Amino acid sequence: MDINTAKLKKNAFRVTKERGLTASRIRVPGGHLEAKYLGVLQHIAEEYGNGTIHITSRQGFEIPGIPFDKMDAVNEALQGIIEGLEINQEAKNEGYPAAGTRNITACIGNRVCPYACYDTTALAKRIEKAVFPNDLHFKIAVTGCPNDCGKVRMHDFGIMGMTEPQLDPNRCISCGACVKKCEKKSVGALTMQNYRPIRDAHKCIGCGECVINCPNRAWTRSEQKYYRLTLLGRTGKKNPRMGEDFIKWVDEETIIKIILNTYDYVKEYIDPNAPGGKEHIGYIVDRTGFEEFKRWALKDVVLPENAEVMTPVYWKGIKY
Amino acid sequence: MVRNDYIPFPSEILEVIKHTDIEYTFRMAFRGKVKPGQFFEVSIPKYGEAPISVSGIGDGFVDLTIRRVGRVTNEVFEHYVGNTLLLRGPYGNGFDLKNYKGKELVIIAGGTGVSPVRGVISHFAENEKQRKGMTLIAGFKSANDILFKEDFRNWRQKMDLILTLDSGEETAEHKIGLVTKYIPDLKLQDVNKAVAIVVGPPAMMRFSVNGLLDRGFKEENIWVSYERKMCCGLGKCGHCRINDTYICLDGPVFNYTVGKTLID
Amino acid sequence: MGFHVNESQFDAWLTEQRKTYDIYAPMRYAGGNTFSDVDCIRYGKVSSISEIVFDKKSEYSFKEVLSPISQTLFFFTENEKKEADPPKKGAIIFLRSCDLHALKRLDDMYLRNGPEDYYYKRIRDNIKIVLIGCKQSFENCFCVSMGTNISENYDMSVNAQGSTYAINCKDNAWNQFFLDLGASRHLVVPDQVHENPVKVHIPENLTPDVARASMWEQYNKRCINCGRCNFVCPSCTCFAMQDIHYCDNANVGERRRVWSSCMVDKFTDVAGGGSYRKKNGERMRFKVLHKVYSHKKRHGCHMCVGCGRCDDICPEYISFSHCVNQLENAMKEVST
Numbered sequence: 001m002d003i004n005t006a007k008l009k010k011n012a013f014r015v016t017k018e019r020g021l022t023a024s025r026i027r028v029p030g031g032h033l034e035a036k037y038l039g040v041l042q043h044i045a046e047e048y049g050n051g052t053i054h055i056t057s058r059q060g061f062e063i064p065g066i067p068f069d070k071m072d073a074v075n076e077a078l079q080g081i082i083e084g085l086e087i088n089q090e091a092k093n094e095g096y097p098a099a100g101t102r103n104i105t106a107c108i109g110n111r112v113c114p115y116a117c118y119d120t121t122a123l124a125k126r127i128e129k130a131v132f133p134n135d136l137h138f139k140i141a142v143t144g145c146p147n148d149c150g151k152v153r154m155h156d157f158g159i160m161g162m163t164e165p166q167l168d169p170n171r172c173i174s175c176g177a178c179v180k181k182c183e184k185k186s187v188g189a190l191t192m193q194n195y196r197p198i199r200d201a202h203k204c205i206g207c208g209e210c211v212i213n214c215p216n217r218a219w220t221r222s223e224q225k226y227y228r229l230t231l232l233g234r235t236g237k238k239n240p241r242m243g244e245d246f247i248k249w250v251d252e253e254t255i256i257k258i259i260l261n262t263y264d265y266v267k268e269y270i271d272p273n274a275p276g277g278k279e280h281i282g283y284i285v286d287r288t289g290f291e292e293f294k295r296w297a298l299k300d301v302v303l304p305e306n307a308e309v310m311t312p313v314y315w316k317g318i319k320y
Numbered sequence: 321m322v323r324n325d326y327i328p329f330p331s332e333i334l335e336v337i338k339h340t341d342i343e344y345t346f347r348m349a350f351r352g353k354v355k356p357g358q359f360f361e362v363s364i365p366k367y368g369e370a371p372i373s374v375s376g377i378g379d380g381f382v383d384l385t386i387r388r389v390g391r392v393t394n395e396v397f398e399h400y401v402g403n404t405l406l407l408r409g410p411y412g413n414g415f416d417l418k419n420y421k422g423k424e425l426v427i428i429a430g431g432t433g434v435s436p437v438r439g440v441i442s443h444f445a446e447n448e449k450q451r452k453g454m455t456l457i458a459g460f461k462s463a464n465d466i467l468f469k470e471d472f473r474n475w476r477q478k479m480d481l482i483l484t485l486d487s488g489e490e491t492a493e494h495k496i497g498l499v500t501k502y503i504p505d506l507k508l509q510d511v512n513k514a515v516a517i518v519v520g521p522p523a524m525m526r527f528s529v530n531g532l533l534d535r536g537f538k539e540e541n542i543w544v545s546y547e548r549k550m551c552c553g554l555g556k557c558g559h560c561r562i563n564d565t566y567i568c569l570d571g572p573v574f575n576y577t578v579g580k581t582l583i584d
Numbered sequence: 585m586g587f588h589v590n591e592s593q594f595d596a597w598l599t600e601q602r603k604t605y606d607i608y609a610p611m612r613y614a615g616g617n618t619f620s621d622v623d624c625i626r627y628g629k630v631s632s633i634s635e636i637v638f639d640k641k642s643e644y645s646f647k648e649v650l651s652p653i654s655q656t657l658f659f660f661t662e663n664e665k666k667e668a669d670p671p672k673k674g675a676i677i678f679l680r681s682c683d684l685h686a687l688k689r690l691d692d693m694y695l696r697n698g699p700e701d702y703y704y705k706r707i708r709d710n711i712k713i714v715l716i717g718c719k720q721s722f723e724n725c726f727c728v729s730m731g732t733n734i735s736e737n738y739d740m741s742v743n744a745q746g747s748t749y750a751i752n753c754k755d756n757a758w759n760q761f762f763l764d765l766g767a768s769r770h771l772v773v774p775d776q777v778h779e780n781p782v783k784v785h786i787p788e789n790l791t792p793d794v795a796r797a798s799m800w801e802q803y804n805k806r807c808i809n810c811g812r813c814n815f816v817c818p819s820c821t822c823f824a825m826q827d828i829h830y831c832d833n834a835n836v837g838e839r840r841r842v843w844s845s846c847m848v849d850k851f852t853d854v855a856g857g858g859s860y861r862k863k864n865g866e867r868m869r870f871k872v873l874h875k876v877y878s879h880k881k882r883h884g885c886h887m888c889v890g891c892g893r894c895d896d897i898c899p900e901y902i903s904f905s906h907c908v909n910q911l912e913n914a915m916k917e918v919s920t
Contacts, residue, residue: 322699
């Protein structure tokens with residue numbers, strides 16, 4: 001049996017511990033899909049695999065136990081899902097064109113969750129459209145609010161939804177619910193003055209608790225959707241660490257531009273001898289220094305007026 | 321055109337009588353009809369309004385006995401003779417003296433509850449012919465909390481007075497114990513015709529009324545006065561409502577036959 | 585007179601009216617609700633019929649026009665008081681039958697409970713009512729049970745029928761305006777609801793004794809005392825007084841009255857620490873009995889008009905109508 005494992009991996013299959021068998025990895029940007037696709041996955045698993053499906057930690061599916069010679073058939077069977085989920089593809093019926101840049105994960109977002117500040121699946125899909133296919137090892141995750149149920153701080157790019165609360169003072173009835181909730185559930189950015197809340201814009205993390213708890217629509221959400229962009233969190237053997245804040249009150253356009261710029265940066269600075277051609281961006285930044293990264297990342301970026309850029313950024317994490 | 325009842329009028333502080341560290345009587349310039357048990361909305365611009373009952377009425381003045389317990393009253397205490405406070409009122413029904421004339425009268429008052437009923441006490445103290453008998457049971461927390469000390473010295477000569485403190489040492493001036501302790505000892509000629517007024521904190525009123533009923537007082541011969549949050553005094557703000565009764569309009573003084581139906 | 589008018593004819597009338605009136609109607613506030621990307625339907629000033637939302641119930645009622653959420657009574661300067669100005673224009677209010685009945689409740693409170701209220705009266709005397717016909721009941725409505733499904737005392741009514749508006753006009757000047765516009769005349773009756781999926785029964789023998797019933801206990805834990813039910817209610821009128829001094833000039837300030845809620849903490853707090861109805865179940869009982877008992881005793885009609893907004897808005901899914909329907913058994917419980 002002669003298999004080009006690099007080509008196989010690029011095609012979103014895996015070299016498994018069982019000789020002769022591979023596993024197909026299905027990406028679901030934003031982790032939300034029409035139920036009908038589950039039938040397709042069932043068919044592939046039962047027809048080509050061992051009848052089981054693993055729900056991956058990145059909100060995709062992995063169908064194990066597929067003989068190498070069934071890869072083409074599996075790719076053909078996957079075509080409906082790839083098109084249905086609007087995954088960028090190079091040639092029809094040939095499966096996924098890359099696997100380096102991982103599935104963009106998302107919490108359930110505002111299609112369901114009351115706390116979410118935006119439609120996380122839609123943003124995940126938008127980012128997917130912009131960055132995929134790409135062989136570079138990028139992990140991107142989006143989450144609806146600072147609760148960070150999407151655990152985005154464990155990713156290279158973590159995107160957390162924010163809203164900039166707007167107060168209509170004439171609708172405020174001084175019940176204090178916003179102040180109480182901000183204090184108890186969030187960061188305590190509100191205080192009462194003259195019977196009405198005053199918001200410390202610097203302290204505010206844009207979680208929207210004030211809006212959610214306002215009984216009279218005195219607090220509402222900003223029309224503009226904002227995000228907190230966290231950088232270069234990672235799991236792994238060497239130095240796992242949480243992503244640190246890079247920009248607060250940033251917009252979607254800017255986030256996508258920064259991610260694309262980072263691909264250029266990585267191409268320039270990645271260790272050519274990295275095992276498997278794979279190096280976490282964080283280690284590259286550790287090498288070049290944050291300032292060089294920032295220079296690349298913010299190239300041609302026009303930040304929103306109220307965006308706060310944290311610089312320099314320092315990471316902690318576990319070191320052995 | 322409808323009158324704007326929300327605009328207060330300025331009233332000069334004519335005298336400040338200090339009872340305790342946190343309780344002063346402000347004698348305010350006022351000419352107009354007013355009854356004991358009614359109240360004024362007292363305010364200081366930018367600090368707010370507070371309902372204060374009338375503790376004394378005289379020619380050209382009303383007394384407002386104020387306890388320093390909140391934002392408004394704290395600020396009132398920063399005012400002196402010659403300054404002005406803003407007033408609205410008087411509001412509420414107040415005590416109707418004719419209900420008590422020619423009868424044996426028992427008044428039970430606790431703490432600042434003495435204020436609204438002080439006018440009634442003074443009236444019957446000065447007009448002995450208008451009453452058959454009179455007993456006042458007044459309770460305070462401690463000697464330092466006694467209000468209207470001078471009045472009590474005067475009243476002691478003119479009625480049966482039991483001044484009692486929640487705790488401390490008994491003296492010639494005062495006894496020790498809750499007001500309810502002295503209800504069983506009340507000397508009455510005819511309990512069926514005797515009338516009573518009870519004013520004070522909710523628990524004190526409840527137990528005192530029960531004590532009177534146990535002594536055989538008729539419900540219709542007992543009057544009570546309720547303190548509630550009266551923001552407007554005009555039957556609008558809703559804070560003082562109990563069932564279909566607005567304390568600021570229909571009270572604060574109620575015959576107990578009505579008062580007993582008022583469940584918060 | 586009855587007319588069928590199109591959008592531009594209706595707008596011509598609105599344009600004419602806006603010279604002397606502000607027009608208040610339910611409108612859509614895009615993204616203006618609690619949760620993200622959810623619109624809020626509530627009252628605002630409109631200039632075109634297309635802005636008026638006919639196919640949904642407004643979450644908040646019209647009452648904020650007559651009883652503003654925050655209303656300045658007067659301004660203080662160092663030595664003077666200056667009464668706040670009245671609105672420059674009168675108001676034309678688009679509302680439904682239940683809300684028109686609620687207007688009577690507002691009048692009960694502001695005009696007949698104690699002295700007439702100066703600030704209410706000066707707005708009240710300058711309003712006109714446009715009744716929005718209800719083709720069908722919305723969720724949680726129980727107007728038929730409350731007898732508020734039909735209204736007569738409007739100046740004009742409007743049934744939205746796609747791009748045509750069927751109006752019934754009782755105002756002579758307005759009739760003339762539509763005649764001059766060449767609007768086609770028709771017999772028009774305001775759309776009325778004659779049945780709601782939700783029905784309530786208020787027991788005849790209801791008394792405040794029902795306070796002793798066990799039904800109120802469930803609300804001690806279920807209710808979060810946020811006050812939404814009061815704020816959306818078209819007949820709730822409670823307010824609190826606030827004095828403030830301006831941050832940029834501490835010598836100047838204002839006294840205002842601001843909506844308050846009998847469900848929210850501090851409503852009954854008296855200076856010195858006393859407070860009443862600490863439990864949410866007690867607050868619920870106080871509110872419910874006001875709506876279906878106490879107001880009627882004082883003013884002859886139930887305060888509740890059956891709009892169901894309190895049910896629509898409650899984040900804890902506590903239903904007012906369901907609560908009212910427990911009263912009969914609760915009376916049995918306390919009578920035995």
